Each structure stands twice: as structure tokens, then as C-alpha cells.
Amino acid sequence: MKLQLHQAAARHPAARAGAAPALHGVDLCVDAGEQLAVIGPSGAGKTTLMQLLACALPPSAGRYTLGDVAPWQLSTRALHRLRGQLFLAPQVPPLPPRQRVVTAVLAGRLPALGLLASLRSLFHPADIPAAHAALARFDLEDKLFERVDRLSGGERQRVGLARALLAPARLWLVDEPLSSLDPTRARQALATLVDCARERGVTLVTSLHQVDAALAQFPRIVGLRDGRIAFDLPSAQVTQPLLEQLYAQHEAELHGAPSSVPQDSLMAATAPAPVVMHCR
Template identity: 70%
Template sequence: MQLDLEGVAARHPAARAGAGPALQGLNLRVASGEQVAVIGPSGAGKTTLLQVMACALPPDSGRLRLDGTDPWALPRAALQRLRGRLLLAPQVPPLPPRQRVVTAVLAGRLPALGTWASLRSLFYPSDIPAAHAALTRFDLADKLFDRVDRLSGGERQRVGLARALVAPATLWLVDEPLSALDPTRSRQAIHSLVQEAADRRITLVATLHQVEVALAQFPRVIGLRDGALAFDLPAAQVTPDHLARLYDQHEAELHGAAPAADQPAQARPAPVVMHCR
């Protein structure tokens, strides 16, 4: 599924009255079958961008097109069918605590099922092998019949990602999927997600705070700051200077960026020394 944003401005649903837009006149194209990481400081508009792309939040101005279609110009039934072709995975997956993992994973198929089939799937999982295969990609096969409330936060995040693998979607929108994962699990989870998307020609847009993972795993990286594009480049062309400009210098170093080459040493913040008495 191809995404086109033309001059899109949008306000976060939870924004205070009078707050400025989270996205400001954004122009962006993501080709069908492309895998893209979106990075940037907190409050840059990353989550709002995914909500706009998911047709969950209409733009205040500008236009969104999915495969050339303006979703907000469609009749309600057609808009619902379009939403069934995409998957939005929030940072905290909405998994019922008493549900079995197999049921939680196969819930990714609900947009393609009728009402009766959807209700039946809650009690009688229809394709256990598919759920097992999806969980295996995220090293969770042994949790197939566990209850969700027995899982750690990181395991729940990986169950949310496994749900994408069984969904009938051609667009995956994934918001901060690694916040509860250690570095090793983070690399494994993102590698599996990107590889599956590439193999299936599924469009993937993922927001990440782990800059090194974004640069290593995604062909294209977008930097977002204050609701506007800071850069849009192949991962191999993103330099420490780009990252230093995207984040303030302190945050850039925390995210693994070297000091910008054009920044003189005397301009760098001096360390703070604490003296104890």
C-alpha cells in the first residue's frame, strides 16, 4: 500500500486546548512494499503521524492518500473496509489479561472475519499452527497457550508484533515496539518484522527511539522534529551530524551518535562536577 501525505497538519487527540499541531505541513511518500523507520525526540509527532496514516485521525489540513484514495472522502462502509487492510500496533498492545496468547495473536485476523467467525475464534482458535509460526519468529513459541497476564511487558510487546504476521494487512504501522525489550531482543524482533514485511511486500512504517536499531535494520530512515521533516534518507547516508541536529547534542550522544564534525570542541557542554562534603 502506498502512502502519500500532502501538506498534512494534525493535532494529537490528547493535546491541551490551544496547543499547536503535532504535525505541521508534512509532505511524505512511502512506496508500496517499502520499510521505513521514523526517529526523533519525544513530542516530535511520531505517534500522531502513525494515527493519521492509520485513518484513525483526520488531518486538520492537507491530504492523506492510500493507494491514491483519500480515505476521508469514502463512505463509512468503504472506510471500514480500507481500515481492514492495515494494522496499527500501539506501543502497549491492547491484550485482554485473561486471554490465551494463541487467541491474542489470531485476533489479528478479525478484520477479515465475519461477526460469527469472530465470536467463534474467541473460544475456538481457528489456526493454531499459524499462531505458533508467528510466535516462533519472535522466540515465543513456548508461550502459545499461556495467559496474557502471565507474560512480561517485553513478551506482550512481542505478542503484539506476532499479531501483525497473521493479519490480512498490506500496511503495518508500528509504534515504539521495543520500549520493554533488551538490546538483543530488540534487534531480533525488528529483524524478524522487517524481513517478514520485505518478503511479503508489505509496507512497514515503524517509530523507534533506538537509533542504532533503525539505522542497522531499515533501508530508509526519516527524522521528525517538531512535527516537520528533519531529514529523509537511506540509512547509510544518515550521519552523526544529522542525528546531532535531530536531537539536542546530549540526547544525540545518548542515542549513540558521535559529536557533530562541524561542532568545535569548546562549544560542547562542559561536564557537571559534583563535590560531596
């Protein structure tokens, strides 16, 4: 599923009326089946961008098209159907604590089910082998019949990602999927997500704080800062100076002080030549 933003602005879902937009003049085009990571400091607007792409909030300015459709020009029913083709995984998965893991994972299929089938699935999981296979991709198959409230934070986060593998979606939007995972689990989960998206031809947009993981797994990186796109480049062209500029503190920039990027989140710079920042 192709998506395109043109001079889009949006406010954070929790922002007060009259607050300044969290995104300003964003131009972004993502082709169907493409995978990209959005990186940037806290408060850059990454979560607002994910909510905008998921049709969870309308742009306050500019234009957003999904495929050949402008979502916010659709009827309520048509917009609901369109949202059924999207999968949004928030940083904290909305998993009922007393629910069994098998039911939580199979909930990824709910957009494709009718009302009666949806209600039936809450009490009688319809495809246990599919849930088991999805969990196995994240090394959670032994948790199939556990209750959600007995899982660790990292396990709950991986259950939320396993849902995507069963969702009838052509666009996966994943917001900070590694925040509760140790480095080994984080690499495994992200590789699984990217591999499954490629296998199915699903468009994948992920926001990440782990810059090294983004550079290692994604062919395209979008740097977001202060609600604007700072660069949009192939991962091989994202240099250390670009990253330092992206994560520089405002005070350091204003006073010309040297900036630094957290070393636990970056790979060593390997690009051989300087590049020109641009937005697509």
C-alpha cells in the same frame, strides 16, 4: 500499499480543542513494499504521524491518500473496510489480560472474518499452527497457551508484533515496538518484523527511539522534529551531525551551545561526505 501526505497537519489524539497541531506541513511519500523508520526526540509528533497514517484521525490540513484513495472522503463503511487493510501496533498492545496468547495472536485475522467467525474464534482458536508459527518468529512458541497477564511487558510487546504476521494487511504501522525489550530481543524482533515485511511485500513504517537499530535495519530514515520532517534520507547518508541537530535541545540551539545525542541510542557516524537535508 502506497501512502502519501501533502502539507499535512494533525493534532495529537489526546490534544484539547484549539491546541496547536502536533504535525505541520508534512510531505511524505512511501512506496508500496517499502520499509522506513521514523526517528526523533520525544514530542516530535511520531505517534500522531502513526495515528494519521492508520486513518485513526483525519488531517486538520493538507491531504492524505492511501493507494489511490482519500480515506476521509469515503463512506463510513468503506473507511472501515480500508482500515481492515492496515495493521497498527501501538506501543502498549491492547491485549485483554485474561485472554490466552493463542487467541490474542489469532485476533490479527479478525478484519478478514465475519461476525460469527470472529465470535467463534474467541472460544475455539481456528488455526493454532499459524499462531504457533508466528510466535516462533519471536521466540515465544512456548507461551502459546499462557494467559496474557502472566507475560512480562516485553513478551506482551512481542505478542503484539506476532499479530501482524497473521493480519490481512498491506500496511504495517508499528509505534515504538522496542520500548520494553532488552537489546538482544529488540534486535531480533525488529529484524523479524523487517524480514517478514519484505517477504510479503508489505509496506512497513516504524517509529523508533533506538537510532542505532533504525540505521542498522531500515534502508530509509525520516527524522521528525517539532512536528516537521527534518530530513528524509537513505540510512547510509544519515550522519552524526544530522542526528545531533535532530536531537539537540531547544535551549542549546538558541544559545549556540554544543548539543549531544544520547550515546546509548546512536551508532558511530560513518558517512564519508556531507549531505543536503531534503524532504520527499
